[in-house]
Ligand SMILES: Nc1ncnc2c1ncn2[C@@H]1O[C@H](COP(=O)(O)OP(=O)(O)OP(=O)(O)O)[C@@H](O)[C@H]1O
């Protein structure tokens with residue numbers, strides 16, 4: 001891509017309502033713009049990073065045996081009455097009426113829609129196990145939308161739902177997803193910890209949150225030197241001692257980028273979602289659900305990877321992998337050599353940006369430092 005053709009409106013200063021560094025830098029680097037509180041437009045550079053995160057998620061979800069589908073964003077009240085969540089979900093659930101005065105909501109999560117699908121389509125143990133995921137826009141009418149993509153009202157989430165024959169198989173699926181999550185956040189270039197967690201609104205019995213370690217994180221987590229042991233404040237042992245190393249747990253700030261839940265039969269019982277086992281007897285499907293905030297992951301990556309001049313993208317989720325910066329682009333020789341490198345990289349399938357603008361080297365380097373593409377040819 002030629003910089004001169006790219007809509008990348010960089011800013012010298014961030015608007016004053018941007019508090020955290022990722023929000024400031026995403027605005028300054030021309031990645032996002034606010035349309036309303038908690039509602040953002042993704043500009044080309046922002047969308048490229050979002051798509052890179054999504055691609056990593058897709059590859060690892062597919063490798064873990066999950067299949068992609070796309071459920072509706074809008075759901076009827078009746079479905080949420082069946083699960084019992086319509087009266088209890090609270091104001092985060094954005095509700096509205098259609099022209100016939102029927103109640104609907106925008107999906108903040110999709111256990112209802114997917115369990116409805118599966119109860120209609122799955123009948124036999126031979127069709128199991130099944131794991132379905134989507135990457136979709138969610139809406140949660142957050143009381144305090146803030147920090148840009150970190151806590152939006154409209155945001156992109158990957159949500160996956162698993163259906164197994166029994167507790168043992170569902171637990172295996174849970175741990176397979178847990179491992180897939182570790183691979184995803186590693187490929188995104190993040191320093192993170194899986195953390196034992198409570199199950200909150202969604203319900204269930206076993207859950208882990210994945211936290212990116214960053215000073216600006218909203219959550220306090222207690223972590224051992226053993227990278228597999230960490231807790232949220234709800235779950236930390238009273239003496240704050242690691243059960244394995246017997247050493248005191250250390251306190252960190254964390255950004256929750258994903259969460260996995262073992263749901264059991266909570267939704268399958270509510271929805272009468274059963275299959276017939278090998279003896280032909282009906283059994284409730286045993287479920288799990290697994291979410292990742294796509295935009296929040298990109299924002300958390302910036303919280304962890306920036307310097308005084310701007311973003312320093314981990315290569316795996318950088319909008320472009322390489323930026324060519326000819327400093328005297330109006331010199332024919334420089335121009336030819338630069339475009340030659342650019343075209344060669346493109347031919348090899350490298351996603352490359354060339355700063356073909358007739359700007360001073362100072363301006364070009366400042367913009368390059370701000371948008372943070374990690375590999376440069378100059
Ligand atoms: N308002 C939001 N804006 C952006 N991403 C979000 C938002 N709410 C949730 N997410 C992302 O979706 C993932 C799965 O959703 P989940 O239901 O676990 O969120 P949550 O626990 O309610 O999040 P939080 O506690 O931060 O409100 C979260 O781990 C997070 O990465």
Ligand SMILES: [Mg+2]
Nearest residue numbers: 209256258259
């Ligand atoms: Mg959560």
